[in-house]
Amino acid sequence: MIDQKPSISIRLRDRQAQKALEHIVLSAGRYRTSSSKERPDLLIVELTDNFEAEFSQIESLLQNNAIGEVFVTAAQHDTALLRQAMRVGAKEFLSLPIDEIEVNNALDAFQKRRKHATVNEQAAHNGKIIHMMGAKGGVGTTTVAVNLAMMLAELKNAGSIAMVDLNTVFGEIPLFLSVKPNYHWGQIAKNMNRLDTTFLLNAMAKHTSGLHILPSPSYLNGHPPATPQMMEQLLTAMKKTFDYIIVDAGLSLEGPALKTIEMSDQVILISLLNLPCLNNTRNLLKSMIGLGTVQEGQIRIVINRYLKNADISLKEAEESIRKEIFWNIPNDYKTSMSAINRGVPLYEVSPRANISKSMAGFTDTLISGGKRKAPKKSWRLFGR
Template sequence: REFIERPTTTNDLLEAFVRLTTAQRKVRREGSRGKVFTVVNAKGGVGATTVAVNLAVALQSAYGNVALIDLALLGHAALHLNLKPLFTISDAIGNLHRLDSSLLESFMTRSADGLQLLAGINAPGVGEPSTSEFARLFDMLVNHYRYVVVDASSRLDGATRLVSNLSESVLLVGHTDVASLWSAARVLQFLGETGGRERVRLVLNRFRKIPGFSEADAEAATGAKLLWKIPNQYFAVSSAIDRGTSLMEQNHSEIARSFAGLAQSLTQDDEQVKRAAWSLFKTV
């Protein structure tokens, strides 16, 4: 049941409808549609794109049929994968009136391991789609892919809030510095204004132990439960980005194991998990 205060706007009604229908679908047929994982920065430069790209690669390696959606206002996900997309999310939005699964796939750029990227806007100032258009696009995506990973980067607007409401989990990426944790609390407040705060989980990137600082301190400062800690492997990450390769290619490395573990933590409750996928997590 939804209660909407007057006066209201079209976006308010749409967000309420998304929350209601998402809840109904979960009750009616849990797991029948793909799951969305949205990754957002606490502040610029803390690693949302790195987390989104490598989480998507880990899920693709384990399960297949994964889409990575670059929602950033100036997308970089393609650079992380050394891909040169012919189309972007703007093309998919612009063709919603005739979009089916075949046309959707034609707008995707496929990596060598089969991950499908819907690239972000590659030039600033491009006209912004409406939240209703994003809702229609994601309805198509979750009916076509098993997992949809969204790189929202530092984008904080109605589109990010809408996609967060559609998500199984929202990964709020930050560091352990004061500015990052302060910003994380404000981002959580923004995303939680339309409900769903419980879906937002904190991911600490470039994590290193700090004397006198605990996980409980991070949770208290942000208001979000800590989901995962990614080790501080700055040079390995920088080198991978420069080469356009995923960190998952660094087999048996600490950071590859970390992303495999993150993917496992997000999917461990899925009823349709295959044993083959679990074996991959154990060997990375």
């Protein structure tokens, strides 16, 4: 089970006081104490004589979003200290010795603020779903999906970004980004009735870029397969929480993937300039449009591993698939492999490599809504 109760970290100096406060906090059953590795939703900390340093620590923890809220407590009780505490962002000043009524009132207010924030967040978003799929295995779907998501996460104005891995058994997003997720969508599926912003944000793994990741379960571990209904509920909740949801669907064209295609704003079909891939691309286009799950105009073709002097030109490819190619990403095995092996995005391996610049241009063009333009302008965004 995923625990959605707010987590609280308590740091008082006196053991007796610590125990007393823990007892009050936990007795209502609405909160849990946070583990050392997670971000506490609330930190309750006692100020010492060294309060100047503690205030600046609190301020930086809040600024980095490493904690949700802070309550401070102190044996001394002067208004200057209290005022300074409020200035650095503490929400409450609890007196010592601990007063149960005061603590409970403060916790009620904390709970109210959380509810309010959640509702506001939900109202603020109507996320776009970008469904990424490959014409064949190994064409680079995960590479392009992960790098698109990372670039969006780096763009300040793109908002909050999530990635969902639909590749059961062989999901690789955590590997590409060196994150260790606690939960996957199989477990979230069992908690559908609790699906809201707070729940999702707690359950998803967070990359340092701010990207939120929902990896896939492995059938081999006995998790039931996803259903289209489950995908619909999950994506509906995600749309309320994030601005962009990037789905790495790989080769999947089963019920859940068809559902995400249907809910997508854009479908990115990744292919290579060779006959089998172009053949598959043509057939996939026909099937998707034929099924009526997606409109032709929502599908964008991306040629990966592009080589200028290839046997087949972009123009010939366009004629064979009877659709315009939206973007091409140059062949660069060295940079792409190094990115995978180091678990970092392409621009971190080599910001000046053509493959990184091309990914930046692709990201920029995709979210600016449309027509590909001269890629030069967008380079400056990521060129370092």
